[in-house]
Amino acid sequence: MSGAKETPRQKMIGMMYLVYTALLAMNVSKDILDAFDTVNNGVQTTNITLANQIDQKYAAFEEQYSKEPEKAGPFWEQAQALREEANDLIDYVEALKWDLVKKVECSKAETPTEAAQMALETGLLRNADTLRNGRKMYDINTSKVKSRDNYNQPTAYMMGNPEGPGNGGKAYELSEKIRRFRGEVVKAMGPAHIHEIGMITDSIYGTKEYVMEQAKVSEDKLKRLPLEGEVYGAKYNYDENSADPVQNSWEYNNFHHTVLVADVTLLNKIISEAQTAELNAVTQLMTNIHASDFTFDEIGAKVFAESGYLLSGQTYKAQAMVTAWQNAKTTATVSLDGGPMKEYTSDGQGLINLEFNCGVGSHRYNGVIKMLDPKTGELKDYTFENSFVVAPPAVSVSATKMNVVYRGINNPIAVGGGVGGEINASASSGSLTRTGNGTYNLLPGAADEVTISVTSGGSSLGSMKFRVKDLPKPTALIRNVVNGQVSKSALQAAGRVEAEMKDFDFDGVHYDVVGYTFRYKTKSGTTKEAKANSGGFTDEIRNAISQANVGDMFVFTAIQVRGNDGKTKTIETPIGVEIK
Known part of the structure; x- marks a missing residue:
């Protein structure tokens, strides 16, 4: 039953059991038997403590499962299977322990009830069929066992017919249940913990040659056992000094010719080991819930x-x-x-x-x-x-008083900014036409203001408001006139009044003269006036010019022009010409 991590109390129990086994062939004193009573009582007390710890652990596990059913579910199911197997084993050992004592001490009882009553009256049994943490428990007071040193009846009950193993001996049933329970514990804890579990009942004992043959391993590998030779609890041992290749089984070594008090103590020790293994396995299963979680400090x-x-x-x-x-x-x-x-x-x-x-x-x-x-x-x-x-560095500088656009013409608009997405612009009135990458032409409408809004990738990048004005008036002029003087021939050659936009940077802005008034004064003091419905000189104006003398004055006034916006404007400043 070795191989697990044992408490000091469990180590002491194991040592006492070895001492007792060594003294079986001698006339064992009452003091040795009393010592086993003390050890047995201590083991039973430990078992009660372990049972309470297991119950608390399952309660904590169930609470964790209720909080995280999906994550804890697979491990909770394993724990339930483990608990069922543990209950089956411990209930069996408790019943086996009572049956063993009952056969030796209460052989005269005709029924189980009568035997239990007899044991309770004598103090041999402190309780009968007591449930503790859902498990049946028989609290046997070994100090009241009269046949504590009896080994014939316990051996027959546990080992069966000495001519062959497995013929009705309870030790073989017990061994099989321990193996099955241990397998469930290994599943729960994982192969990495297999050497910590103990409760090994399928060991091979005998000479080196016999063990090597049974284990099917080399001598070199045999020396490294059980680390490499253990499979679900198999443990191989050999005796260098033994010449007898006959196998001594776990059942034989633990229950052959052992006295009653030792058997009871050993069975309680098996319960203790089973509960310890169950507690460790359930703890491991709870740990596995968050085994893959990262921890932070x-x-x-x-x-x-x-x-x-x-x-x-x-x-x-x-x-x-x-x-x-x-x-x-x-x-x-x-x-x-x-x-x-x-x-x-x-x-x-x-x-x-x-x-x-x-x-x-x-x-x-x-x-x-x-x-x-x-x-x-x-x-x-x-x-x-x-x-x-x-994106490249970008900065925007603008004259806040110059945010003006003009009706009737295409006002060039440049839109910059934004990173990693297409720029889109729109106007609140008029029309805005894209002409290139980030460039537009704005043709304002009748409103006095227009707002350009810019978006990129569905997000607003901002907007700019502009004032809308009519095109400014042009300057009226007649070709060839210098400092207000011109010759008759040069004036005749000019032939018309024109309108010109000076210092205006917009391309394509054009004004046509659509009318004016012509006034002139002769040397005799006579003042004459003529009307024109276009920019060109009329016949009357041409005739007046041809008859003019040096010093005569001509005035072109009330000059009317029409530009790209279609509006007619009057230039207030007249053109005065002196014939030289």
């Missing part, structure tokens, strides 16, 4: 922003959360734009700060963070990738 608040740079009109978005981290250093290897891998180290709070110096344009990076898997103990890769865009 620090907790704090962190803010993760979508962007630290916004354009006017965009909404700042961030996530604030309480997070946990390990103080242990974590490393990451990162490649930028397919370049060589570079190693980064965390700042001690689980954050790995990445820094890139890149040119204008789109960039992509990818990397791997390595962390220790809490379940396997091996490094596990966690990959990531992301991208970003670098």
Whole structure:
């Protein structure tokens, strides 16, 4: 029954049992038997304590299962199967223990009830069929057993017919139940804990050659057993000095020619080992619920922003959360734009700060963070990738009093800004036509104001308001007139009044003269007036010019013009001409 991690009390029990077995062939004194009584009482007390601890552990397990049914479910089902197997074994051992004592001490009783009554009256049995933590328990007072040193009847009951094993001996039934229970414990705890469980009943004893033949291992491997030779509890031993190859089984070594008090103590010890194994297995199953969870030793608040740079009109978005981290250093290897891998180290709070110096344009990076898997103990890769865009530096400077556009003409509009997305612009009135990448023509409507709104990727990047005005009036002029003087021939050659936009930067702006009044005064003092319905000289005006003398004055006034906007305007400033 060795192999498990034992408490000091359990070690003492095992030692006492070995001492007693060594003295069986001698005339064992009453003191030795009394010592077994003391050990047995201690084991029974330990069993009560273990039963309470197991009950508390299952209660805690059930509460965990109610909180996390999906995660804890598979382990809870294993625990239920384990508990069923443990109950079956312990109930069997308790009944076996009472049956053994009853056959020796209460042989005159005709019924089980009569035997129990007899044992209760004599103090041999402190209770009968008591349930403790759902399990039946027979509390036997071995100090009241009269035949404590009887070994004939216990041997016959436990070993059966001495001519062959397995012929009705209860030890063989017990061994099989222990093997089945141990297998359930191994399933719960896992192969890594197989050597901690103990309760091995399928050992092979004999000479080296016999054990090697049965275990089918070499002599070299045999020396490393049971670490390499244990399969669901199989344990191989050999005796260098033994010449007898006959197998001594677990049943034989524990129950052949052992006295009653030793058998009772051993059976209670088996219960103790079974409860210890059950408690360890249930504890392991509870641990397995979160075996793959990461553990952290620090907790704090962190803010993760979508962007630290916004354009006017965009909404700042961030996530604030309480997070946990390990103080242990974590490393990451990162490649930028397919370049060589570079190693980064965390700042001690689980954050790995990445820094890139890149040119204008789109960039992509990818990397791997390595962390220790809490379940396997091996490094596990966690990959990531992301991208970003670098925009050139941009600044906007504008004259706030010059935000003017003009009706009747296409006003060129340039829209810049935004990163990583198409720019779209729209006008609140009139029409806005795209002419190129970020360039538009605005043809205002009748409103006195127009607003240009800009969006990118569905987000507003801002807007700009413009005042809408009529085109300014042009300047009226006649070709060839210099400083108000012109010759008759030069004036005749000019032939018309024109309108010109001076110092106006808009292309395509044009005014036509649609009428004016012509006045002149002769030397005799006579004043004459003529009307024109276009910019050209009429016959009357041409005739007046041809008859003019040096010094005569001509005035072109009330000049009317019509521009691109279709509106007729009057130029208030007249043109005065003196014939030279």
